Amino acid sequence: MVVRIQRRSEAAEFLPFKMNYTLTTPLYYVNDRPHLGSTYTTIACDALARFQRHQDNGVLFVTGVDEHGQKIQRTAEARGVSPQLHCDEISARYRDLWQRWDISQDRFIRTTAPRHLQLVEQFYGRVKASGDVITGRQTGWYCVGCEEYKDDPADAMEPHCPIHQRPLEWRDEENLFFRLSRYQEQIEELVARDDFIAPASRRQEVRNFVQQGLRDFSISRSNVSWGLPVPGQPGHTFYVWFDALLGYLSALLDDGHSIDLNRLNQAGWPASVHVIGKDILRFHAVYWPAMLMSAGLPLPDRVFGHGFLTREGQKMGKSLGNVLDPEVLLERCGTDAVRWYLLRDIQFGDDGDFQQQRFVDLVNNDLANTIGNLLNRTSSMARKWFDDAVPPAGSDAGPEHPLAQQASRTVSIVLSRMPELSFKAGAEAILQLAIAANGHLNDTAPWSRMKQPGQDDVVANDLYVVLEAARVVGVLLSPLLPELSARILAQLGIDAVNGPWKDQLRWGGLTSGSVLPKPNPVMQRLELEEPL
Template identity: 60%
Template sequence: MKFTITTPLYYVNDKPHLGSLYTTLACDTISRFHRLEGNEVIFITGVDEHGQKILRTAESKNLTPKEHCDIICTKYKELWHLWDISYDRFVRTTDNLHKPIVESFFKIVEASGDIYIGRQQGWYCVGCEEYKDVESNSEEPICPIHNRKLEWRDEENLFFRLSKYQSQIEQLISKEGFILPKSRKNEIENFVKKGLRDFSISRVDLPWGIEVPGYKQHTFYVWFDALIGYLSALNPSGENITLNQLKSHGWPASVHVIGKDILRFHAVYWPAMLISAGLPLPAQVFGHGFLTREGQKMGKSLGNVLDPNELYHKYGQDAVRWYLLKDFQFGHDGDFQEQRFVELINNDLSNTIGNLLNRTISMSIKWFNNQTPTINHEEIAYHPLNEQLSKIIDEYRTTMSTLQISRSAELILNIATLANIYLNEKEPWAKIKDKANANEVAKDIYCVLEATRIVGVMLNPLLPQLSHRILAQLNFVIDDTHWTQSLRWGLLRTKEQLSKPIPVMQKLELQNES
């Protein structure tokens, strides 16, 4: 099965921030899971580089727009490399491959009768790159997102006949699962009920953008241009292919993962554009929440922005991935609290998972000649841990496939907790004093090690580095082509030579900023 997942094409006004990392880590996790499930994955990310905001930012730095975009784009690529993001395609809207796809898309939509010239009047936010609905008595309206004055615009634009697709969009957004989570669906339904209005797809006298073929002085509106990046990403080799041929290259998208603030563009405008162009629609649009820090919105003026590079070097990849993926319910807002972060990592990864592996390997080395215990697999086939794990694994695969990442993380931790409880109840350190209990202790230790192995396998999509460290100490390698078989009970080899355990996750200490 083909599975195509996209992050937003991040706007390169500034370097990547924690919100960009959060979205991308989530998509990376989902992509890794689907690859292990045997699906043909295309994971698309990239950057959106056109528009007036980019032009003004570049001018403020005495750079050309392209120079500015190159600098910021490099920062994104370096950051994704640092965090081991497993993307397949990285699209830039300044790529030579992007422009012909945009032009081709426009010509098809124009031939459908959905483009006309009109006049656009209203209050415009350059930061959002969109017109805002403003109360008529407001003399100096402010953008609620950027907290800056809006600019009055009155200009000739090209428009797309969004209103023509009112009924089709209503039917689409009513479909179960098209917009997730459900709270986002309610927002879009309320927006559409008010009646869809045609929207501008061009700007005039804006030199930084793709020129609209056949219309002098018009460049494509940044949103019309950027959304088509999901299509141009599917033609990285530069082949001379038609839009229809993209269907065999990974379109339609299985899921667009985006921030809730740009949901309208992806769940309303984009589907209407695709219908007009005669292309299949994405199966799902998932709008996740925003991140705050210690209850406050992050911003330069407050001096509380969390830099992904600094977080990586301060706490490491596994810790940050686990906190963002487990503690923040995907689709809802999340608050980054440093003390909770440290406590969660120490409890979940260092103690519950790490210490379980460490002490069980130590006991196996001490009591069973530096090896995993020798057992009869028939005797553990119906072991209580196996029965509990079987149900958890089934739920884990379901939650991962439905983007319930935080629940998936909880399920992994549940297995480690069950194994710890089992070990404490059985007290093998007391039983082993009587040689007559050696066989029973062997089974207890083997089953706990086997549960820990399965924890390592299940962690792989979420925390690939920690997964590798756990499985390396158990001398087990995941068979990427038979992932589900790696989750079967009883695969840990008996009489496997074990080395002295090394802590797989060091405890963190809260680091107060100077």
């Protein structure tokens, strides 16, 4: 069988705006409340979505929750509530938390939504019509936490899941299978591309898995009642991963129009990037593309698998009592501090370690001292000596000024690295611009020059370029730290960034003579006397 890989450029139509950019978080599993890992992924996607909007792209940012499966069924039973009530409660906590973190998602999908069932049935109909659904027997060791079969041999003695550290369960049941093996050649071709799986460190793992030979996988369960029913198969519900992956499509078609797979290329599909944890890379880079090929739909452009977070060098877990609660982080530290640490200190894609002292030091040194104090003291001097206004810019304050050149290089780095999800590189470049502005201020020492006769114009020029550099810093911080960005720009008498960046990143955006508000600290120092 030959299935041609349909790519984005071949989709029939795009959304009616300049360019379509769809990005997704995973659909988070609602067996428990939100944790720092899901918050980390969502913050990163939010930064990417905001950046793409500043590029004048039409963005669809999708997140949501995965609400079916045996793990949820058992969790609800243990709590003495119905699975639906459990899902309603946990899903509401996700919605509320993302609102409090100021996450700018466009769609929030729940897989218990009736519209999702319609889409799953349509998709299943296509896959079945392609001849890719067969009946078979599934035997093996199963992890309820992962909702997947493991590769442990049948005669293994008391095997455990390496992720959840819980005993595996032996399963032997008749299920429906998706004929993944038919797509061996196409998936090999797909994962061989260097632009499909990111970061590069994740590619070989998937390639090795595919080269071992793809095996058909079960898409139904006969012993799980909490799931979507399989049409024409009494007693069978869809395997949670078959159901959950289709949530990306349901979210796009949740636009007030009909659930029709033929509309997907007008509703934002294919996705520009799926951002996921590295533990579910196989599902997104192998199973999901094969399912889409079977249904005759385009493939996502890219799958990005990021690393895990530890705390002080240890894996986080309830048994260790070291789980970082995102609600506590938000209340005690605020969005700017947490976003800065996660996006600036950890290379997105690698594993990261949350260290409280480093967290406090980075936030205070970078945000409160380097950026905050720069703006505060420069604005105070400008107000004192130039009638509460932006000083007049001299001929030396143009694009050839060293700070203007540094700003231009910073803009180039941010524009090139942010689409690659290299948030760390972008954040560090912005910080270096602020450090350069501080250096210029210290080198020129306007507080000394102002005491010398005839130096007003020189001082005005020096203060102008530093304030303009601070403005560029504020604009560039908008996708990473939207709240701090707004406060920086307000301190300069400018509205928060809204819309395309194009004109706002040009050097010279500050208007001489415009009023400078009375300065207030834009970033309070972080003081944590107790462990988080």
